[in-house]
Structure formats: C-alpha cells, structure tokens
Amino acid sequence: WLMDGRAFPYEALLIATGATPVRLSLPGAGADRVHYLRTLDDCRKIIASADRADTAVLIGSGFIGLEAAAALRTRGLEVHIVSPDRVPLERVLGSTLGTRLQQLHEAHGVVFHLGRTVTEITEQAVRLQDGSIIPAKLVLAAIGVQPNTGLASRAGLVLNRGIQVDRFLETSVTGVFAAGDVARWPDPRTGEAIRFEHWVTAERQGQTAARNMLGRGEAFEAIPFFWTQQYDQRINYSGHAPAWDRLDISAGLPPDQWEQRYYQGDELIAVATIGRDKVNLAAELELERGIGARRPGRASMGVTVPSGGVR
Numbered sequence: 001w002l003m004d005g006r007a008f009p010y011e012a013l014l015i016a017t018g019a020t021p022v023r024l025s026l027p028g029a030g031a032d033r034v035h036y037l038r039t040l041d042d043c044r045k046i047i048a049s050a051d052r053a054d055t056a057v058l059i060g061s062g063f064i065g066l067e068a069a070a071a072l073r074t075r076g077l078e079v080h081i082v083s084p085d086r087v088p089l090e091r092v093l094g095s096t097l098g099t100r101l102q103q104l105h106e107a108h109g110v111v112f113h114l115g116r117t118v119t120e121i122t123e124q125a126v127r128l129q130d131g132s133i134i135p136a137k138l139v140l141a142a143i144g145v146q147p148n149t150g151l152a153s154r155a156g157l158v159l160n161r162g163i164q165v166d167r168f169l170e171t172s173v174t175g176v177f178a179a180g181d182v183a184r185w186p187d188p189r190t191g192e193a194i195r196f197e198h199w200v201t202a203e204r205q206g207q208t209a210a211r212n213m214l215g216r217g218e219a220f221e222a223i224p225f226f227w228t229q230q231y232d233q234r235i236n237y238s239g240h241a242p243a244w245d246r247l248d249i250s251a252g253l254p255p256d257q258w259e260q261r262y263y264q265g266d267e268l269i270a271v272a273t274i275g276r277d278k279v280n281l282a283a284e285l286e287l288e289r290g291i292g293a294r295r296p297g298r299a300s301m302g303v304t305v306p307s308g309g310v311r
Helices: 040-052 063-074 095-107 150-154 199-213 277-293
Strands: 013-015 019-021 055-059 078-083 111-114 118-121 125-128 133-135 138-141 145-147 176-178 183-186 225-230 233-239 246-249 258-264 267-274
Touching: 013 199, 040 138, 055 063, 055 133, 063 078, 063 095, 063 138, 063 225, 078 133, 095 111, 095 225, 095 233, 095 258, 176 199, 199 225, 233 277, 267 277
Parallel strands: 013 176, 055 078, 055 138, 078 111
Antiparallel strands: 019 145, 118 125, 125 133, 225 233, 233 267, 246 258, 258 267
16 A cells, blocks of 8 residues: 555565665754755765865764765865774674774874763763863764664564565565565575675665566575775675684785685685785685585586676
C-alpha cells in the first residue's frame, strides 16, 4: 500500500531501505551548521557551508569522518576530529594501520582530539567533556548509522539489528527479500549474521536478490569488500574480520604501499592493502576459494566485477 491509498499486488518484493545517520543528542545539535552525510542533498549542504567557513569539527573518526576531513582540508579549512576512540579505525583496521592513517591526516594539518567527546555545540565552537573549546563554523557528525527497519517491523519480518535474511537474501516471509545496508545475512565462512555498510556490497546483493526474485535460487557468497580514499592513499579491504587472533603486516614494502592479513587461528579472514590492488584481488579470490571448499561439489564463485569496473 502507498501513502495515497493505492495498492499494488506482487509475487516478489525487495526491501532496500538503507540506513539513516545516528543523530547527536546534545545542546546545540539542531543548529543549521551541524551536518550529516548520507545523501546528495547532504553533500551539497556541506559544500555550501564549507564555502562560508574556515574551521570545521568532525565528530567521529570512522570512514565518513576521515574522508570528510581530507575533503575539507583540501578546501583549505582548519579541521579538528573529536572521537572517543584511542586510534582512528582501530576496531576495523587494527592499531598500526589506524595510526598510519592518523599520521597521514596530521601531515595534512588535521588536529585529532582522541579519547574525548563533545558535550555542547555553541554558536561558534564545540565544547568537549574536559571543558576545552574548539572553534567550529562547520560541524559534521559521523557517528554511525541505523538500518531503516520501520517498514519491515510493521510488516512483521524478523529483525536482528537490521532485517534478517537467509543466504538467498530472503526474509522470514516467503517472497520478500532485503538487500544493502538494511540486510543482515549469514557470513558464508562462519554462518554468523553480519551487516556490511558499503555500496559495493549493496550493489552485489541487489543483483543476487533480483536473480532470486526471478527464481534463480543463488546463494549470496560474495566476499565483503570496501575501499576508502583519503588524500592520495586508497585502502582496499577484502573479507570480514570483526575480531582476529593474528595480524601479519608485510615488511620491506615501499613507503606508499601497505599489506596486512587478518587470521583466526591459521585461517585467513581478511586483507587490507594500500597501493597493492593485484594482491588484494588475489586475496579476495583466495577467500572465495575457502568458502567454496566448505561446500562439497561447489566451485568457487571467482572474483565478481560489478558494473563500472571498480572491482
């Protein structure tokens, strides 16, 4: 049913409602110069605000916060990052690579305020919990997202910090599928329910869900992948490593390159690289072969290349 009362019958339905940025809940958070980044309109508002500002505070040291910091520094703004984290992206990339990224930003003039939080946004600044004041004519909050599950909840679908789907991306209701940031699907390696916030995964899931809506019966087994560009550094990451027993960092590489591998026991579960695209592609294939080996009689999927040739 639509809001205007019209109804459309269906045999198969895809829910791809995405996610919404987590909003700040503190004094001053409703000011016009406080921004979030999710849509093209959000981007345009940030650019317009940046054209009128000379100082910016970014709340959060994840991918959105760091990428926005690089963009704003390129525009000539003074940029500060405030985050409760000890090291940027430590939980995702590990402390060594996270520190390398922090040093990259510091070399471009970004100032970090780690282990701290914002308690108030005033007319021209932000106040931290230790009482310090940072001038800020532009504030960008990048503190995570929440999957948009309202429609699924009203429809009675099973939720699990997102919409729970099976390996065919079908929800608890036959004929209803979900894909993208809102979907939580079983990791083909462990069976653990995971949700992965990157457009490459959303694109691949949309393709698989479409085929399954047409009756293909194809399991979604693509290896999670993301990339982030910060200044002249691009990090490629293949796999899924919410935790690891061992992190192997390759030595002797040129200064503009990086390679590290995440293991649980003796099993490779993820790879992160800078300037080593072929290595990352080979690692993705290795990870996919590992999944194929778990399913007797099934071959590896091979490396999937989505439209646009990005991957």
